[in-house]
Amino acid sequence: MRGAGERSYSPSSAADGSRSTDWRTLARLLPYLWQYRWRVGAALLFVIGAKMANVAVPVLLKHLVDAMTVKPGDPAALLVVPVGLLVAYGALRVMTTVFTELRELVFSKATQGASRQIALQTFEHLHALSLRFHLERQTGGMTRDIERGVRGIESLVTFSLYSIVPTLIEVAMVLGILAVKFDASFAWIAGSALVAYIAFTVVVTEWRTRFRRAANEADSSAHTKAVDSLLNYETVKYFGNEAFESRRYDESLQRYREARLKAQTSLSLLNTGQQLIIAAGLVGMLWRATQGVVAGQLTLGDLVMVNAFMIQLYAPLNFLGFIYREIKQNLTDVEKMFVLIDRQQEVQDAPDAQPLRTNGPVDVRFDDVHFGYDAARPILHGLSFDIPEGKTVAVVGPSGAGKSTLARLMFRFYDVGWPGHPEVPTGRILIAGQDVRSVTQASVRRAIGIVPQDTVLFNDTVAYNIRYGRPEASDAEVEQVARAAHIHDFIMSTPNGYATMVGERGLKLSGGEKQRIAIARTLLKDPPVLIFDEATSALDSANERAIQAELRLAARGKTTLVIAHRLSTVVDAHEILVMEAGRIVERGTHLALLAAHGRYAQMWALQQNADRQDAQP
Known part of the structure; x- marks a missing residue:
């Protein structure tokens, strides 16, 4: 028998058990982006163009500094140096900005399209899961995981294409220039610093991921308790348990606070170690450059270029640590959403299933x-x-x-x-x-149409809830079934008529009014069963007798x-x-x-x- 594939959903259960690796999660994202492959290719070309313009700035500064050997008072100093600096620098800056904005313009459709498709797929899959799953789920935590998953897709794609790839391209260009223009020691120092930085970042981030995951689970748990308590507002009030609910919520918030503190402490350790590695690399590069200048092997322009390169790399590398942490968290969030998508449907259509034929006796x-x-x-x-x-x-x-x-x-x-x-x-x-x-x-x-024991309505208008039986129905048809269910006069007695909002789960209406709306909704659907x-x-007895007559009328011929x-x-x-x-x-x-x-x-x-x-x- 089926049924083993769907278990109770809770925020923690989605993160435990057999979970996909980060690479598998990325691999599952690729098909959604593959349909935008031309946009991805164009965006990468713009990324390369922007980084080439960016890397050209220190090279330009080197030549300008070397050219400043003009004697004081020479008219060329006033004409060549300032004009050349301003025009060339401004042109490169504009090129960098233009290429960056073109990349954003070209790729935004791919990012938004992929997140929209996955969010829609998750939504449709949740509706396809069995009643067992929805009776056992924790709505607050589940919706939080979906929200973080959709947001994580956008951040993951954005960070990967806009930060990781550009930084790697820039690093490769800088290391290439240092190795070709100077001796290999410059490239070795810069490369060693980068490798140490990346290795330290990966190891520490992997270690502290558990704290981020614990914080997320505590956050989802707190959200679940808050949503559940607010949905059952009347029950809380009936038993005077506001303080009890506050204590439960505060316990979850306290666990969230403790997890966040651990995450922040480990983040401080990570940031400190990253700064030490970058500082050591920068000092090593400048020490090697100053030695070259003193020995006459390098010019002042070379020293300025090396320093500019390191400063230029320093900012994105410092940001790269944050990016890697966010990507790891985004992968966790996206993976949780994929866990929802992977949940097996307990009740499935047969491969050769055909529509039910109801044109004859039913x-x-x-x-x-x-x-x-x-x-x-x-x-x-x-x-x-x-x-x-x-x-x-x-x-x-x-x-x-x-x-x-x-x-x-x-x-x-x-x-x-x-x-x-x-x-x-x-x-x-x-x-x-x-x-x-x-x-x-x-x-x-x-x-099949049903008038259930407990009629639950959408937090929308009366007309919307009646029309839910057949969404394409006209206003006249909605009014017709409302009259048949003896609810039309009540609706028209309200200030907004059919535009009256019924409240959460229809709580603004009485039991009899909700039942009549349920009857009208079923009449509009007009099913054979x-x-x-x-x-x-x-x-009560009076309402029961009245609605029984309406039910008999609705069942005539069915x-x-x-x-x-x-x-x-x-x-x-x-x-x-x-x-x-x-x-x-x-x-x-x-x-x-x-x-x-x-x-x-x-x-x-x-x-x-x-x-x-x-x-x-």
Whole structure:
């Protein structure tokens, strides 16, 4: 059975276990950039042009200094030196800026395009994962990882092309000039300093990556707790647990603070070591150059050029340490997002899956269905029943009997079967005579509409939430189904009408108003199969009776499954199934089940007595 591929998502779990190497992460990014290969090539040419202009500046300064042997008072000193310096220096500076801006202009589309594609792929993949994953995820930490991953892609590409590559090109040019223009000792000193700098940076950065990762995990944990607490604002208030939530949040912030302090301490160590290596290289180069000037082997212009080269390399090298640290962190962030993308889909379409055909009679059949959410929790045991075309079948029973599981299996949020028990038959679910596992999930879900027990609405307008049943529907169609669901008058009584915002999860509306919007949304979808999953369980008796009439109207001519706890809501069903512990223990019409004096009759008597007691003053 499938299911082992999706486990609970938490910020730490994404970073643990078998993780890709940095090179594999980079390799996975290359296909996204390959489609912009011409832009990458053009950007690299502009990088080379900018660095050639930049390296030419110290060479120009050398010739200008050497040319300043003009005697004082000679008109050439006033004419040649200042004009040549200003024009040549200004031209090289302009060339450097122009090439840099052209590189930005050419490559920005590639950077933004790659990050957009990966972000969209992650979003689509998360929607493709099963209900199991989304029930177990930590939303705050997951969204934080996605946010950092998208930002990390842009930074990774930008730093690589705009900083690492240009710096390496400039270093190669400078070392080449030093080796050709002077003796090899200059190149050896500069090269040794660079190698020592890079080696020190890599070793220390690898060591301190654990502190950055711990800081990120603590940050995600704090964000998760904050988001979870705010989403459950009412529950926090009901129990007066604001101080408790603050303590939990502060504990995560304290772990984040400690991790950040360790990261900062190790950063200070890294920066200090880098400065010592650069200073040693700079002193060695200047000592060798001054020896050459004293011995008459080098000119003052040569000394100025060597010093300018080292200063010119000093800034990007100092920045290179920061860049390497950021690239390492960006690789970690991008890798976490790739871990999300790599999560196996528990429920997948068959390779030859075709759309569900619903142009003929649409009936639903459960044929010897066995199911369990995990190996230790069997839910359904050989369930079999039929919902004929246009008929209504109701399922009743105590909580935990497996009633709502039927809806989840019909929508194919899970596949039938019991994970870890291959000896148990799986059975099958047929819609219009077709096994739901042999057709596409999208077509199955298009064919089914549901009014759930707990209607959750988007934090948008009333019109948006109704139109969600069919996003291309017109305003007139939205109003038509709102009238059919008896919610139009209420909507028009609000100041903004259909533009009224419903709040987070629809919390600005009452239970009855949310249910009517859910009915309108389902009416707009107009599917051949309907599921009412305890749609009135949270309502008072008056609202329940009103909405029951609307539900019967909505189910007219549809193949309908009604999942109910209150038996009074299903007396008109063509067949009633009584479930206990994942099995059907009784079935029949309301009158036939009462006459049988079995489990259904007992439940009916208990509910009638409870209703009479509630009605007493």
